Amino acid sequence: MEKELRLMKGNEAVAEAAIRAGADGYFGYPITPQSEIIEYLMEANPYETTGMVVLQAESEVAAINMVYGGAGCGKKVMTTSSSPGISLKQEGITYIAGAELPCLIVNVVRGGPGLGTIQPAQSDYFQAVKGGGHGDYHLIVLAPASVQEMADFVDLGFELAFRYRNPVMMLSDGAIGQMMEKVWLSPPKERSRTVPDWATTGKPPTRERNIITSLELDPNRQEIFNEKLVVKYNEIKEKEVRFEEFQCADAEYLFVAYGTSARVCQKAVELARNQGIKAGLLRPITLFPYPSKQLNKLADQVRLMLSVEMSAGQMVEDVMLSVNGKVPVYHYGRMGGMIPTPDEVVENLKERIKGGR
Amino acid sequence: MKDMTGIKEIISPENLAYKKSEILTDEIMHYCPGCGHSTAHRILAEIIEEEGIQQDTIGVSPVGCSVFLYNYLNIDWQEAAHGRAPAVATAIKRLLPEKFVFTYQGDGDLAAIGTAETIHACNRGENFLIIFVNNGIYGMTGGQMAPTTLPGMKSSTSPFGRDVRTMGNPLKMTDIVATLPGTYYVTRQSVHNPSNVKKTKRAMRKAFQYQKLNKGTCFIEIVSNCPSGWKMTPVQSNKWMEENMFPFYPLGDLKVPEEQPVQQPKSE
Known part of the structure; x- marks a missing residue:
């Protein structure tokens, strides 16, 4: 089909x-x-x-x-x-x-x-x-x-x-x-008709009983778990790390964004490049596990990273941990149900480039 | 030393009056001496064995004194979060409608933190059995006041007795669920003496048999004792239960279906 x-x-x-x-x-x-x-x-x-x-x-x-x-x-x-x-x-x-x-x-x-x-x-x-x-x-x-x-x-x-x-x-x-x-x-x-061997479906004589639990009082055994x-x-x-790169190959400035913010940043990359700013975007698809290795690699190439999120700055901490001080990492966010526009993202990037916080 | 000759004749099958159910594991139970939980477990094990439904039964254990119930019965188990057993059992039964599903819950689990899950599962008429052991106290955490603690009854969080003006009144969950159209069979029993053990066993057998009919929730309250929590000897606690708990939580059926089970109950 x-x-x-x-x-x-x-x-x-x-x-x-x-x-x-x-x-x-x-x-x-x-x-x-x-x-x-x-x-x-x-x-x-x-x-x-x-x-x-x-x-x-x-x-x-x-x-x-x-x-x-x-x-x-x-x-x-x-x-x-x-x-x-x-x-x-x-x-x-x-x-x-x-x-x-x-x-x-x-x-x-x-x-x-x-x-x-x-x-x-x-x-x-x-x-x-x-x-x-x-x-x-x-x-x-x-x-x-x-x-x-x-x-x-x-x-x-x-x-x-x-x-x-x-x-x-x-x-x-x-x-x-x-x-x-x-x-x-x-x-x-x-x-699916297959039953995992750990599932509780009634204990047949052919196997031990299955118990679904998260309880273990013995600290030694809990630690092993x-x-x-x-x-x-x-x-x-x-x-299982998954991510998408957009115009990263020659990027000097990197947006890091996921979900709706990534769509905004994709447009912001275009707008920035029209103004002669070589911007790129890394879009994490998995947030755990996080594409830390890729970000660390890109930190050797770009001058700064800007984490764009509809939050007060949450994912930016993982970007900072990933690059471990190699390049400056900034955050730009809107909150309360507001979605940033590509223009304001580009403006924020330009301010970061100039050195203003 | 007594003469051991002839012992084999004495323990011959025709003289056997009582034996441990095959469904009970060899795990040593952690309950306090004189506690009703172990008797309730034994009845449950006997019913599963006698009905031949070990392969088709899934139990859901609670948080509370019977949190380790899954160690004692040799069937498939799920350990639920505190109060959530009826929600867990709802999904098990909906996804495996041919299986027998039951929850086993104490009064704190069922009548306090799990009130919503209990009432809504019963109101939807989920086709499983709820076994509700009510000893009027939080046993596992050290004897705090339960939703079912009697007026004036002392506990570690009602040290001067339960004052209903500030602590609320004991909740009769069994009476509440009996009013819901979703419940099919609702009864209140005890396991503190042989005749009541027999009645509880009969009720439990009926409840498992009713589950085959797909007619709704079966609900068995077992009014039980807590010698440690009540700070009494087992004998004193049973007497106190008869004198104080039973008048407030009277034993007997609250809702009896007209339809009889597919199989007639075996003689006990």
Whole structure:
């Protein structure tokens, strides 16, 4: 079967891609700006076609624990929400990470803190990349910059989640979730019939019982488990870094941006080059693992880096850690649901070049 | 020393009155002497064994004294976050509808932090069994006040007795869920003496059999003791339970379906 071309919102693309990826279950709770996902799934009613369960939970807390239960059965399950809802899910997310369960969590980010705004933001970077819940754990974090990627990262997210038995977060934002673009949808996959050997599906006489838990009272054994997680995260850092470079080959000044900000910066690169400024863009696609090695390499080539984010400056810390003082690293951000324009990004770059902060 | 000759005749199968269920593991239980949890576990193990559903049963254990329940029963388990067992069980049952699914929760887990998950799972009529062990106290964390602690009852966080004017009234969750259309069978039992053990076992067998009918949530409260938390001997705690807990949480069925299980209960 061939790919199918559709005009869709990013949120709708996630929903349709989930059905096509052969997802077994979706558990969610409405919140702006991502409610189209559960609305689309309820209308599509995939239970009648693929057997995919779609359930509106009583809260984000219940939804993420349903994801835990479904993932513990070895099923492809997911939830979606936006910033305040993702905060509520943090308990469940750390338990899922601690029990080493695969799942997909989509955050269509809006501005905060608190109830904040329903407009797009990138202010949940720390929460997604640095923890969010308690304990030493990492999510694999994918940052889509288009409706196409919101669709594609559903399948990729599930693949990575099962490969590493680790929760995957798609860190989108209200702009990409709400805007419509053309998207090529992959042909539908059958739901998997294979049962992972760790899944709880009822204990047959042929194996020991399976227990899904994150509890270990013996500090020696807990430390061994923590070390095992570190080994896994290191493997992920080694193998799963994804990024895109735009006009980096001869760049003297580098924008670093993901998601909506990366789209803005792509235009800013063009505008800057029209003015004779050799700008380039590195767009991290994975935020964990972070493309630190590539940034460190580019630090030998460029004069400065400018991290452009819809936040007060969160990812900029990872850019600084990556270049480790080799070049000056600056941040330019808009907050509260505001999206920077390419012009103001170029103006900010020019100020940095002149040496003003 | 007693004469050991003839012991083989004495322990012959026809003389066997009681044996450990095959579903119980050899793990030593961590419960305090006289605690009702181990009896409730044993009943659960016997039902799973007698119904022949070890291969088809998935349990969800809580946070609380029974947090290590998964060590004691030889079936597949998921350990839920505090209070979230009904949400975890919802997904398991929805995704594996042919399996038997149950949660086992204490009063803090089910009636305080997990109130929303409990009520909404019951309200949706999720087709699994909730076993609710109510001893009116937080046992594991050292005897703090629970949502089910009786008025005037002392605990480490109500050292002068529960003052309902400032600490609220005990919550009768079983009465609440019995009013919901989603529940199919709701009953309150105890395991502190042989006749009540038999009644609880009968209730549990019915609940597992009802699960095959796909008619809604079954809910069994077991009013139990906590000798350590109540600072009593096991015998004193059972007497205190009969005199104080049972009048507030009366034993018996709260909701009985008209339809009988597919299989008649075996004689106990």
